[in-house]
Amino acid sequence: MTNSLEIVFSPLSADLEATSLLLAGEDMALGGRGKELDHRSGGAVAKAAEAAQFKGKRKSTVELLATPRIGVSRLVLLGTGKGAELKENDWTLLGGSAVGAISARKTKSASIIAEAVDTGSTRPEAVAALIGFGALLRHYEFRKYLTKQKPDDETAEPDTLQKLVIHCENPDKARAAFARHQAVAHGVVIARDLVNEPANALGPIEFADRVRELEKVGVEVEIFDAAEIEKLKMGALLAVAQGSVRPARVAVMQWHGAKSKRAKPLAIVGKGVVFDTGGISIKPAAGMEDMKGDMGGAACVVGLMHALGERKANANVVGIIGLVENMPSGSATRPGDIVKAYSGQTVEILNTDAEGRLVLADLISYVQERFKPRLIIDLATLTGAIMVALGKEYAGLFVNDDKLAHDLLEASSTTGEKVWRMPLDKAYDKMIESKNADIKNIGGRWAGACTAAAFLKYFVKDTPWAHIDLAGTAMDAPKSEINPSWGSGWGVRLLDRFIADKHERAEK
Ligand code: BES
Ligand code: ZN
Ligand code: ZN
Numbered sequence: 074m075t076n077s078l079e080i081v082f083s084p085l086s087a088d089l090e091a092t093s094l095l096l097a098g099e100d101m102a103l104g105g106r107g108k109e110l111d112h113r114s115g116g117a118v119a120k121a122a123e124a125a126q127f128k129g130k131r132k133s134t135v136e137l138l139a140t141p142r143i144g145v146s147r148l149v150l151l152g153t154g155k156g157a158e159l160k161e162n163d164w165t166l167l168g169g170s171a172v173g174a175i176s177a178r179k180t181k182s183a184s185i186i187a188e189a190v191d192t193g194s195t196r197p198e199a200v201a202a203l204i205g206f207g208a209l210l211r212h213y214e215f216r217k218y219l220t221k222q223k224p225d226d227e228t229a230e231p232d233t234l235q236k237l238v239i240h241c242e243n244p245d246k247a248r249a250a251f252a253r254h255q256a257v258a259h260g261v262v263i264a265r266d267l268v269n270e271p272a273n274a275l276g277p278i279e280f281a282d283r284v285r286e287l288e289k290v291g292v293e294v295e296i297f298d299a300a301e302i303e304k305l306k307m308g309a310l311l312a313v314a315q316g317s318v319r320p321a322r323v324a325v326m327q328w329h330g331a332k333s334k335r336a337k338p339l340a341i342v343g344k345g346v347v348f349d350t351g352g353i354s355i356k357p358a359a360g361m362e363d364m365k366g367d368m369g370g371a372a373c374v375v376g377l378m379h380a381l382g383e384r385k386a387n388a389n390v391v392g393i394i395g396l397v398e399n400m401p402s403g404s405a406t407r408p409g410d411i412v413k414a415y416s417g418q419t420v421e422i423l424n425t426d427a428e429g430r431l432v433l434a435d436l437i438s439y440v441q442e443r444f445k446p447r448l449i450i451d452l453a454t455l456t457g458a459i460m461v462a463l464g465k466e467y468a469g470l471f472v473n474d475d476k477l478a479h480d481l482l483e484a485s486s487t488t489g490e491k492v493w494r495m496p497l498d499k500a501y502d503k504m505i506e507s508k509n510a511d512i513k514n515i516g517g518r519w520a521g522a523c524t525a526a527a528f529l530k531y532f533v534k535d536t537p538w539a540h541i542d543l544a545g546t547a548m549d550a551p552k553s554e555i556n557p558s559w560g561s562g563w564g565v566r567l568l569d570r571f572i573a574d575k576h577e578r579a580e581k
Contacts, residue, residue, distance in 0.1 A: 078209060078212045078235065079236045081236065084240065090236075091146045093145045093148050121150075129153065167554075199247075199250055255383075259379060266560070284296065287382060315404050316399065318402075321396060323393065326392040330389065340444055342452070343374035344371060344452070349428065370547070372547070375394070405425065409422070434531070451539070452564055454548065462495070483574070490564065
């Protein structure tokens with residue numbers, strides 16, 4: 074839950090807030106406004122930099138306090154390094170660093186003088202907008218369960234930043250460029266909020282209620298309740314849900330933004346296990362609390378659909394998520410049970426903790442049959458094995474189509490949400506063959522992320538398809554310039570960018 078941050082774009086010449094941050098390039102290169110401040114202060118800015126041996130190195134800072142004649146009470150210099158070398162995502166990160174530096178000073182409002190000397194291939198108004206984007210992402214906090222204990226309890230209610238004025242060369246253009254970033258930031262925040270929410274407050278029904286809110290941005294929402302899911306015969310998904318007293322939901326979200334309303338949509342599928350105990354194949358106690366984040370894929374889909382709706386993306390996109398809770402109980406699925414998936418194929422469930430793939434299998438089959446999508450991308454916190462392979466830096470990318478792989482890798486490098494291509498191979502298909510049913514839900518000891526992907530592939534027909542295993546990146550994320558939160562909202566930026574760059578232009 075973020076305390077909302079108002080972002081205002083103003084001319085470079087406008088009055089500054091009492092706390093202001095000035096960008097400085099390599100070797101203390103300043104723009105016109107920076108030079109003017111230095112001049113007015115009788116060279117105090119340059120002298121302070123020199124005294125602190127500040128050379129404008131990226132992310133380095135120096136602070137001037139109560140400097141006469143510059144009209145601000147504190148001026149923080151933030152280094153950009155060589156501006157010409159910075160890419161889109163670097164400016165976003167810099168916006169995050171700026172808010173980090175400002176927030177540490179506990180102020181309710183601040184100015185950023187976004188006047189980089191050399192912005193290379195990125196236009197100055199785009200730089201200002203990206204700084205605003207990074208600022209919003211960094212400003213996030215999840216504090217809704219912290220009650221104020223004592224009036225002087227700093228942890229309960231700090232002086233949070235509420236207004237950020239970004240001074241730049243062309244505020245009108247920057248504001249226009251910022252609108253789409255703002256929509257994406259809102260999507261990221263929605264995804265983070267969903268991941269951070271504890272499972273007692275966010276069961277399948279509550280999650281579905283949150284999905285309904287997408288209607289406000291023009292996304293069409295359908296929610297299937299347990300009876301409807303039974304009627305659809307989603308036997309694999311229901312096998313996961315049956316141990317919980319909280320019934321399953323499936324949410325279908327449609328954004329019709331393409332010129333042709335009938336253009337085939339892109340389908341984005343998300344694993345929404347609101348809590349994964351492992352079921353009868355129960356997980357060890359240590360760290361099990363993290364499994365409240367086992368709906369990170371679904372959260373990403375919801376955040377993405379919000380972003381597309383808010384920025385009125387020029388594409389047709391359908392999002393589908395399966396919302397279930399994986400619990401052990403008298404009604405839970407047992408190891409050895411055989412169930413019939415939506416596709417009509419049978420699955421032998423040998424480990425009830427390999428539940429995400431059961432949910433996704435039915436969603437993938439359903440979305441293909443109903444929407445005939447031009448491609449499918451699924452997102453799931455699917456395996457611990459992907460973390461063993463890639464840690465928390467990269468999500469695993471499994472793709473059956475090289476063009477789709479290329480496009481996703483490109484969006485990945487633009488946004489900095491990193492994916493690493495992993496193999497699909499007949500050898501992994503073999504590992505999930507079952508004697509008693511068409512397929513079993515676990516492979517052997519090795520290549521856990523790959524056999525999970527092979528399982529999903531079994532349900533994909535002749536459609537370009539990508540599976541993104543975000544077990545390592547969706548939750549318990551390392552803190553970064555633009556993410557201070559446990560739930561990262563990972564994937565919203567990646568897929569928004571993928572759609573914008575690869576599927577909107579072509580549509581126009
Ligand atoms: N939700 C887990 C995967 C996971 C682990 C996500 C850690 C995030 C952090 C998934 O349902 C699971 O339990 N997978 C098992 C599969 C195994 C039983 C074949 C795993 O990875 O251990
Ligand atoms: Zn599991
Ligand atoms: Zn799981």
